[in-house]
Amino acid sequence: MSPSSALPVRGLWCALLTPIARDGGVDHARLLAHARALLAQGVDGVAPFGTTGEGQSFSLDERRAGLDALLAGGIPGTRIVAATGCAALPETVALTRHAVAAGCAAALVLPPFFWKDASDDGLFAWYASLIEKAADPRLKVMLYHLPQVSAVPLSVNLVGRLAAAFPGTVVGVKDSEGNWAHTAALLAQVPEIAVLIGHEPHLPRLMRAGGAGTICGVANVLPGLVRALLTPQVAAGDEARIAAFIDIAFRQPLMAGFKSMLADQRNDPGWLAVRPPLVPLTDAQRSTLRAALAASGLGPAAAGAQQ
């Protein structure tokens, strides 16, 4: 049993896109159908309202109701990581308590992202306060390192301090920086917790080095390809495909692009809407994206072909 088995989040987890209904609210029916489809395609679990899911654009009530809709629809809490981070601690506590009560596998917690120059001591105190106020021995916290978006890095030293101070509670880190040196330092210096990453091209290296898996956005549209990257013998073609896909995915706004791809895969324009300040792709952007994916063999058919 590896030291990181305390975290029941391993393998392939999808950072769910959030479908928007015509009234601007969360489209629970599409959200549930998407989660079910992904689980049927072999995804180990789902993470609603993370960064890919535009989580910070939704209210506490919307995030709670979305999670409840997944549970009510039969997705087990053990297959859900709830992204519970908010700018303010009291609201992070509220969402985290809700997630624990719902039986979620873990709470994925951004640092308080308004404060850009927070010290390790300040961030330690913030996470310690969260754990104290959540006040539930069932709580499993995954720290969320995403400096290119949150603008608040979590240093390896801070992750180590939190893992040491809260064994069995701080049990994982999602490292979405995409900087292998940082990931390697986490694996080496904090071996007692599970390391999951967000940058899919690093997955073969991560799994060889003893990492736990991924919570990623690409799994919304190419779960089979991401699954292939987690296997012991990764085909060179799959490594080339994910590199090509990531290159294409960052040519337009990321979340709107994922939604455009999913809309094409499902033949369902109901997936296109994003919530401001994000904007949907223009028709021209959608055409360009479609052509680039097709040229790389990553068009709509690829989602099924990779299973």
Place this chain on the structure above:
Amino acid sequence: MSPSSALPVRGLWCALLTPIARDGGVDHARLLAHARALLAQGVDGVAPFGTTGEGQSFSLDERRAGLDALLAGGIPGTRIVAATGCAALPETVALTRHAVAAGCAAALVLPPFFWKDASDDGLFAWYASLIEKAADPRLKVMLYHLPQVSAVPLSVNLVGRLAAAFPGTVVGVKDSEGNWAHTAALLAQVPEIAVLIGHEPHLPRLMRAGGAGTICGVANVLPGLVRALLTPQVAAGDEARIAAFIDIAFRQPLMAGFKSMLADQRNDPGWLAVRPPLVPLTDAQRSTLRAALAASGLGPAAAGAQQ
């Protein structure tokens, strides 16, 4: 009547520090006493739960209750600008509606600060949606440009578009970047709205150029000095004093430093606490700060001396 007179926020407004009670909550008694003291010292109004007030570290309920405590204590709504920006639009709408209902002079609204690469179109849609959902003709919005903290600049072009689209509603901008070229561009290109700034050394230039005033943190501890900078004939000594003060204020974490100064002025260590992820100054930092202020003639006595 100047074009910007639609905004009843001119002159000297203080971005209130937020006192923390022993239980970690907002200390309403100290907050109210501080606001009263500032108004008695000639401050035109107060802005609770802005950046200086660690606003993003407090829950919606705490921010509403803090505002209600000021009103219940007799501070007129017309003397209050409520900082209502949150990461998510629904919560920004909720706080903004509360502020309008409370009769506040204006709502000071950060952009949705989780999203770092939001386009002008996306930010325009976000603010437009806020105004639509707030749905109150009494609403006065001040846009809040603070890129060094929010990491989301508001371009001059965006400010102009919003002012043109929502005349009488988008009536001001708080420009806290401290970049005079940006402030000058706002004054020149969006003359129909009021421009207030956060960087106090620019105040003499701002007032000569037709700006409206300031909402600033320094007013917590040196309101008389900031007032002096707003007068038509600014003494060279006051310009030197504010430059010296700003130099000193940024040598340690800003909010904790302001709280340390106020604790000394009021001889009240109850002002020292900050909420994580901020950390209070160490005793050594406090001594160093005290000595630097004293050496520049800006020690505790200066707060009164400048009146």
